Amino acid sequence: MDSGAAVAKLAESNKRTKCETCPLRPMSQFRDFSAQELEFVTNFKTGELNTEKGSTILVEGSHSAHLFTVLSGWAFRYKTLEDGRRQILNFVLPGDLIGLQGSVTGEMEHSIEALTDVTLCVFERDRIMSLFSKHPDLGYDLTWIAAREERILDEHLLSVGRRSALERAAYLLCFLFYKVSALSAKEDTKITIPITQQHVADTLGLSIVHTNKTLKKLASRGLIQWLDRGCIVKKADGLSTIAGWEPEKEKRRPFI
Amino acid sequence: MDSGAAVAKLAESNKRTKCETCPLRPMSQFRDFSAQELEFVTNFKTGELNTEKGSTILVEGSHSAHLFTVLSGWAFRYKTLEDGRRQILNFVLPGDLIGLQGSVTGEMEHSIEALTDVTLCVFERDRIMSLFSKHPDLGYDLTWIAAREERILDEHLLSVGRRSALERAAYLLCFLFYKVSALSAKEDTKITIPITQQHVADTLGLSIVHTNKTLKKLASRGLIQWLDRGCIVKKADGLSTIAGWEPEKEKRRPFI
DNA sequence: CGGGCTCTTGATACGTGTCAATGTTGGTGG
DNA sequence: CCACCAACATTGACACGTATCAAGAGCCCG
Numbered sequence: 048m049d050s051g052a053a054v055a056k057l058a059e060s061n062k063r064t065k066c067e068t069c070p071l072r073p074m075s076q077f078r079d080f081s082a083q084e085l086e087f088v089t090n091f092k093t094g095e096l097n098t099e100k101g102s103t104i105l106v107e108g109s110h111s112a113h114l115f116t117v118l119s120g121w122a123f124r125y126k127t128l129e130d131g132r133r134q135i136l137n138f139v140l141p142g143d144l145i146g147l148q149g150s151v152t153g154e155m156e157h158s159i160e161a162l163t164d165v166t167l168c169v170f171e172r173d174r175i176m177s178l179f180s181k182h183p184d185l186g187y188d189l190t191w192i193a194a195r196e197e198r199i200l201d202e203h204l205l206s207v208g209r210r211s212a213l214e215r216a217a218y219l220l221c222f223l224f225y226k227v228s229a230l231s232a233k234e235d236t237k238i239t240i241p242i243t244q245q246h247v248a249d250t251l252g253l254s255i256v257h258t259n260k261t262l263k264k265l266a267s268r269g270l271i272q273w274l275d276r277g278c279i280v281k282k283a284d285g286l287s288t289i290a291g292w293e294p295e296k297e298k299r300r301p302f303i
Numbered sequence: 304m305d306s307g308a309a310v311a312k313l314a315e316s317n318k319r320t321k322c323e324t325c326p327l328r329p330m331s332q333f334r335d336f337s338a339q340e341l342e343f344v345t346n347f348k349t350g351e352l353n354t355e356k357g358s359t360i361l362v363e364g365s366h367s368a369h370l371f372t373v374l375s376g377w378a379f380r381y382k383t384l385e386d387g388r389r390q391i392l393n394f395v396l397p398g399d400l401i402g403l404q405g406s407v408t409g410e411m412e413h414s415i416e417a418l419t420d421v422t423l424c425v426f427e428r429d430r431i432m433s434l435f436s437k438h439p440d441l442g443y444d445l446t447w448i449a450a451r452e453e454r455i456l457d458e459h460l461l462s463v464g465r466r467s468a469l470e471r472a473a474y475l476l477c478f479l480f481y482k483v484s485a486l487s488a489k490e491d492t493k494i495t496i497p498i499t500q501q502h503v504a505d506t507l508g509l510s511i512v513h514t515n516k517t518l519k520k521l522a523s524r525g526l527i528q529w530l531d532r533g534c535i536v537k538k539a540d541g542l543s544t545i546a547g548w549e550p551e552k553e554k555r556r557p558f559i
Numbered sequence: 560c561g562g563g564c565t566c567t568t569g570a571t572a573c574g575t576g577t578c579a580a581t582g583t584t585g586g587t588g589g
Numbered sequence: 590c591c592a593c594c595a596a597c598a599t600t601g602a603c604a605c606g607t608a609t610c611a612a613g614a615g616c617c618c619g
Contacts, residue, residue: 126461129547134461148450148457156454156551179443183435186442190435193449194404198412200456201404205382205390207464208508212607243565252464254608259567275565275616291385295412468575499597510576515599531584531597 071142076229078299096167104159114146120165126157135250142302162241188301207252212261215251218290224280225294239277327398332485334555352423360415368428370402376421382413391506398558418497444557463508468517471507474546480536481550495533
């Protein structure tokens with residue numbers, strides 16, 4: 048609920064990760080690119096942006112001339128009401144594209160804040176049309192990415208609207224666990240989700256006190272463990288059962 | 304909460320509305336098409352589908368080989384939990400595209416039900432790639448359309464998560480009023496939103512009893528009037544004030 | 560060492576859900 | 590034409606989930 052330290056500045060570093068050696072691309076969850084596509088994207092990428100934990104990457108109401116793909120780190124999208132009530136909309140992890148929502152005017156309808164230090168690939172919004180004309184495949188991918196985000200929002204909406212507090216919490220942690228698991232090499236049981244209980248509350252539409260009691264309940268059942276600023280999922284299937292939800296079985300998905 | 308009368312059959316009528324004479328296209332909210340684009344879309348459209356009020360147009364878990372654009376009528380998208388709890392995700396009106404969410408596999412993650420008799424333009428999902436390769440502009444439009452739906456879902460999520468019952472109801476009716484207003488010729492004060500209180504409840508994540516009491520409150524303030532199976536908005540700005548929300552000022556938007 | 564976040568816990572208040580009953584309307588079949 | 594039924598809207602009483610208020614403990618960092 049705080050105002051976030053500082054708005055990230057677009058200090059483009061010269062030390063760019065080359066797309067050919069992008070650490071995400073070999074991962075099993077992402078689709079392969081043709082050499083041509085790779086060349087185009089490398090050229091499409093105009094820089095890299097490093098932001099610190101706690102900084103605001105995009106601000107609601109502002110105009111952004113850029114799109115970003117997360118290279119590393121965690122962030123979240125959110126909106127606020129005038130009196131400060133905050134709703135977290137979704138979480139952003141490596142491989143996720145952000146900024147697409149403000150497509151035409153570039154005026155953002157939501158904010159994005161970094162949960163950890165975050166590295167972003169920077170693209171120019173102006174040049175997006177050339178992507179569609181030169182690489183229809185990539186254009187299709189963009190639509191697919193947007194449609195995927197839509198499906199996730201649908202599920203979140205179902206959760207907040209119709210699931211109980213316990214079910215909601217189970218769903219969220221299960222969702223995040225599978226999301227981050229897909230990015231880590233092996234069965235890494237030590238994955239820590241870097242959020243506070245305030246973040247959970249603002250995602251689930253609950254108060255922080257009730258969120259705390261709900262998380263305690265999950266912890267007492269041995270499904271999760273809460274750390275100082277994070278959560279470890281112990282039994283994802285237990286959460287899955289409570290929530291009545293399972294992750295989509297995705298084939299290799301595209302990313303830009 | 305009922306199971307809907309019958310699943311709509313794809314009875315393609317020969318009496319097709321030609322895209323050149325599409326009644327939606329001249330409307331001020333939609334962008335103009337070039338002759339080329341119009342020709343392509345006309346060819347892209349494979350038929351028309353008429354569904355009756357109450358019928359299910361798409362079913363969660365099923366595969367659909369088609370995309371649809373609504374030509375006339377009202378419908379809504381929703382998801383359900385196993386025990387029957389239902390969450391309405393969004394409402395669908397003329398000019399809206401449906402089916403994009405299941406992009407790749409075509410497996411639907413939500414259902415769609417008709418609130419009135421509905422006429423749909425039918426497109427083949429298989430041929431969507433040709434749209435991207437032959438008309439990058441239209442591909443861009445598709446992405447834009449998906450991103451727009453995303454923004455709307457963001458706002459709904461904020462609403463369900465953080466607004467009070469009264470604010471939520473005001474937001475929803477205000478939202479629907481502006482949505483349908485944009486489609487009607489003049490200041491038509493007699494626009495009736497064709498939903499029941501159960502629909503409102505399932506959209507807002509409330510019980511039907513509490514929804515009834517909340518709507519009564521709005522009605523007692525003269526902001527709305529509730530009919531048998533519908534709602535008339537009397538003072539949209541009053542609703543807007545309560546909700547703390549205003550519609551986006553959109554320029555002419557694309558549609559397929 | 561102090562101050563700020565985060566997590567925790569108990570007491571209490573309030574918003575919303577659930578249950579139950581009634582009235583109304585529109586459609587259907589005898 | 591009437592009786593009946595189903596769906597919808599309405600209302601009051603009560604229960605329960607969640608919010609709010611308040612206080613304190615642990616921790617990190619300047």
